[in-house]
Amino acid sequence: MGPLDGITVIDFSTLLPGPLATLILAEAGATVLKIERPGTGEDMRSYPPAFGRDGGANFALLNRGKRSIAIDLKAPGAIDRLLPLVDRADVVVEQFRPGVMDRLGLGWDRLSQRNPRLVYCSITGYGQAGPKSQIAGHDLNYMAETGLLALAAGPDGAPVVPPALVADIAGGTYPAVINILLALTERQRTGAGRRLDIAMTDNLFTFMYWAMGDGIAGGEWPRPAGGRVTGGWARYRIYRTGDDRFVAAAPLEDRFWSIFCDVLDLPDAARNDQADPEGAARIVADRIRSRTAAEWQAAFAGRDCCCVVVNSLEQAMADPHFVGRSLFSRGLLDGLGGRMPALRTPVVPEMTATPAEAGYPALGEANGLLGG
Known part of the structure; x- marks a missing residue:
């Protein structure tokens, strides 16, 4: 029942x-x-x-x-x-x-x-x-x-x-x-x-609460690929790898961003992403592009930085985590x-x-x- x-x-x-x-x-x-x-x-x-x-x-x-x-x-x-x-x-x-x-x-x-x-x-x-x-x-x-x-x-x-x-x-x-x-x-x-x-x-x-808040309260309506969670920030983007796969990076909080920067060995200029957001994003993109998806997957393993390699549906359905959850x-x-x-x-x-x-x-x- x-x-x-x-x-x-x-x-x-x-x-x-x-x-x-x-x-x-x-x-x-x-x-x-x-x-x-x-x-x-x-x-x-x-x-x-x-x-x-x-x-x-x-x-x-x-x-x-x-x-x-x-x-x-x-x-x-x-x-x-x-x-x-x-x-x-x-x-x-x-x-x-x-x-x-x-x-x-x-x-x-x-x-x-x-x-x-x-x-x-x-x-x-x-x-x-x-x-x-x-x-x-x-x-x-x-x-x-x-x-x-x-x-x-x-x-x-x-x-x-x-x-x-x-x-x-x-x-x-x-x-x-x-x-x-x-x-x-x-x-x-x-x-x-x-x-x-x-x-x-x-x-x-309901799904646009943040965009409505930005526009109504902040006076700045989101532009395409310009919002913090729509690709306008280095901390929330999709980056292409050296073998033409992709990394989904979402190290929004400072503690995750710091670990992410360490994994990528970013220079100080890129770590201060608030000073030059687009410049930081370009440096991150270049670093991600320099290695394969498998290499990044290994680099992110065990590091708490909210970054993963993008899976296909077929790969996701074979993932031991989802299979293990029946x-x-x-x-x-x-x-x-x-x-x-x-x-x-x-x-x-x-x-x-x-x-x-x-x-x-x-x-x-x-x-x-x-x-x-």
Whole structure:
């Protein structure tokens, strides 16, 4: 039994933010019923690479341990068949544009009247109200409009495509899970459910607290590659090694900077990086460039200076530290005997309820739960 054992979630979401949120809830023991289109299922089932017979690897990773109901929500009588399930549910998660669920007959006003204890979570890019609420977008758009993408620009001012879907996961998934759990806790006291408006763009501003402080209180808005934690300081940069790998250096505090300078055998002029920040950064870059990644890895070993060689994902998944913490020991089955590591979620092992080996749902396998 997990902490959410006995909680039933009806999941109308697709792609990443909602499905990852309900995966986390399922990992904690909730029963998640995924609503999908008949015939094809949700879009992520067809995304490459393939894995098994009923969905690609991305779908499998995000929907482990859930159940699937295939139903055409626009078909006559479909909503009436679905409503008895919603009446008994604890949580609804949806990811449509504002107004779509109302038009389907599954909006908050109707469902909360039928089930006053329902926690109803809507995840969108711009929220349920506002001038942009009906605009379509994806992760890159949300990061661009909130100013976060501009902070990821290089020295030439050109933003780079981030390697992680920050808006979807950090702006959508995690706030959704946090607020669902808060609402379920509140419900224990009040007996009433709650409507949750999760706007991915709203939640991105949290990640720019330092930039907002610099601009509002300090009067100096960060410029590309100019902020202290965006590459504008010798103490927080990525440096190229002699064999064209990279060192991530973050010796921010003086005690770490002092050790870092000792490892690099920097001259006094570079150690006083406050006097000539760019000059210090150039000297550090030259020193790092003079040796290979393996040499720097050996030099930094055992030295407390917050510097590491940049790993590839493949290298990271083979790192003895992460392997030793059993990050990839839980299995995801494909129904044909295939296996790959299950997606690691923030649910700690002690609160994880899904089996060590579990599959993802075949399309419509839980249709027997429908009424009518």
